[in-house]
Amino acid sequence: xxxxxQIFDRNFMRMRRDxxxxxxxxxxxxxxxxxxxxxxxxxxxxxxxxxxxVAVSLGAYNGLVAERLRTLPAIxxxxxxxxxxxxxxxxxxxxxxxxxEALPFAAESLDLVVSGLALHLVNDLPGxxxxxxxxxxxxxxxxxxxxxxxxxxxxxxxxILAEDEVLGGASPRVAPFADxxxxxxxxxxxxxxxxxxxxxxxxVTYASPLALMQEIKAMAASNALTERRRTPVTRTLLLRxxxxxxxxxxxxxxxxxxxxxxxxxxxxxxxxxQQKPLRPGSAEVxxxxxxxxxxxxx
Numbered sequence: 001x002x003x004x005x006q007i008f009d010r011n012f013m014r015m016r017r018d019x020x021x022x023x024x025x026x027x028x029x030x031x032x033x034x035x036x037x038x039x040x041x042x043x044x045x046x047x048x049x050x051x052x053x054v055a056v057s058l059g060a061y062n063g064l065v066a067e068r069l070r071t072l073p074a075i076x077x078x079x080x081x082x083x084x085x086x087x088x089x090x091x092x093x094x095x096x097x098x099x100x101e102a103l104p105f106a107a108e109s110l111d112l113v114v115s116g117l118a119l120h121l122v123n124d125l126p127g128x129x130x131x132x133x134x135x136x137x138x139x140x141x142x143x144x145x146x147x148x149x150x151x152x153x154x155x156x157x158x159x160i161l162a163e164d165e166v167l168g169g170a171s172p173r174v175a176p177f178a179d180x181x182x183x184x185x186x187x188x189x190x191x192x193x194x195x196x197x198x199x200x201x202x203x204v205t206y207a208s209p210l211a212l213m214q215e216i217k218a219m220a221a222s223n224a225l226t227e228r229r230r231t232p233v234t235r236t237l238l239l240r241x242x243x244x245x246x247x248x249x250x251x252x253x254x255x256x257x258x259x260x261x262x263x264x265x266x267x268x269x270x271x272x273x274q275q276k277p278l279r280p281g282s283a284e285v286x287x288x289x290x291x292x293x294x295x296x297x298x
Contacts, residue, residue, distance in 0.1 A: 007123050010099065014083045017220040021062070021086035031064060031219070033260060036202065037116040037145040038068035040264065044143065045072055045112075052112035052141070056081055058132070059100050059118020063091025069114065076111075101128055105135040113142050117262075120146035120177055129190035139271035142192060148199055148261035149177045154249045155212065155258065162241035166234075180263045192267025193274055200262045205255040209245035210238075212258050 045052075053076035057066040060080035069075050070093075080091040083099045098104045100115070101122050113132050122128050132142050163169065178186075184197035206212040249256050268274060 005123060008121055010083075010101070010121075010123065013121065013220070017084040018086040020218065020220045021084060021089065031061070032204075033202070033262070034061060034064050034116055037262065037264075038065045040145070040200075040262075041065060041114055041116070041143055042068050042072060044264075044266070045069065045074065048074070048141070050074065050139075052076060054110050055079070055112035055114065056105070056110055056135075058103075058113055058115040058144075059083075060088065060091055060095075061116070061118070062087050062089075063093075063095075065114060065116040067092065101131075103128075103131045103135055107134050108137045108140075110135050111137055111140050113140070113144075115142075115144040115146075117145055117147060119144055120148075125178070126186055126189060129186055129192070133191045133267075133269055136269045138269050139273060140269045142187075142265070142267045142269075144265045146183065146263050146265065147177050148183075148263040149179050150201060150259050150261035151177050152216075153259055154245060154256070155209075158209065158241045158245035158248065161244050162237055166237045166240055177261070178263070180261075183263055183265055187265055187267040190267070191270070193270040194266075194268050196266040198264055200264070202260045202262060203257050204260070205251065205257050207255060209242040209256055212256065213238075213242075 051074045055066075055069070055075055055078045057063070057069070057078055058081050060066060060082040061084075063080050066078040066080050069078060077094065079094040079096055080088060081096045081098050081100070081103075082088050082091070083097065085097050088095045088097065096104060100118055101124055113136060115132075119125060119128060129142075136142065180197050180199045184195055187195035187197065206215070245256060251257060
């Protein structure tokens with residue numbers, strides 16, 4: 001968006017996602033993290049005692065999240081929004097091709113917006129949250145899952161060390177992910193009430209570092225940073241990165257771990273029915289009296 005730092009090459013990301021979706025037909029993609037997020041969203045929403053007649057799944061990918069939420073009786077119409085037209089082929093129901101940074105919805109037109117593992121790749125996250133807030137009705141709910149700062153920390157370290165050793169300097173290869181405390185603050189800045197940000201660390205194992213890198217590529221999640229090195233990765237660099245990964249993080253038996261941090265954001269658009277914090281000075285009991293030591297009974 002105009003004025004926002006262009007950390008990610010959004011057009012490159014869309015074209016790569018289109019290419020992979022066309023090559024695979026959207027089937028058999030490694031989407032275990034998105035399945036985990038979809039199940040978590042469904043569990044959280046099942047605990048909310050209200051209906052959501054019109055919902056949007058933002059950054060819908062192949063419609064997996066929306067498909068899971070359609071099983072909930074409180075969810076009405078779900079619209080999948082995704083910038084990659086080819087990825088939307090498998091999505092069922094209403095679909096809109098649009099970028100997560102430019103929502104095509106009128107103010108106060110939605111009851112629920114969910115986003116599964118998409119918003120950490122936008123260039124203007126505060127702006128995107130403000131747009132989501134604006135599109136939601138009063139007492140509307142935003143529920144989003146983003147990858148947090150611990151994600152792929154092993155891979156990041158291995159690439160930095162390998163590039164420094166082979167090329168004499170490192171270039172950005174793994175996307176910068178936000179800290180859970182920063183994300184909670186962004187919700188407040190975007191105008192959401194009752195903001196909550198919680199983190200879940202997921203550790204999975206792979207047969208080898210190369211197997212992990214191949215899966216990241218298959219998910220269309222490999223390097224899309226604007227400042228990425230444009231020259232092809234050499235075999236020497238690739239093998240050295242894999243070797244360092246194995247040496248530093250390898251498990252007994254030869255497999256390697258990979259860490260993913262999923263940060264889930266929850267925020268409500270302000271409404272008069274919501275709980276309000278007490279006015280400063282309105283407490284009826286003095287904190288001094290509460291903390292005062294009590295005499296022991298004899």
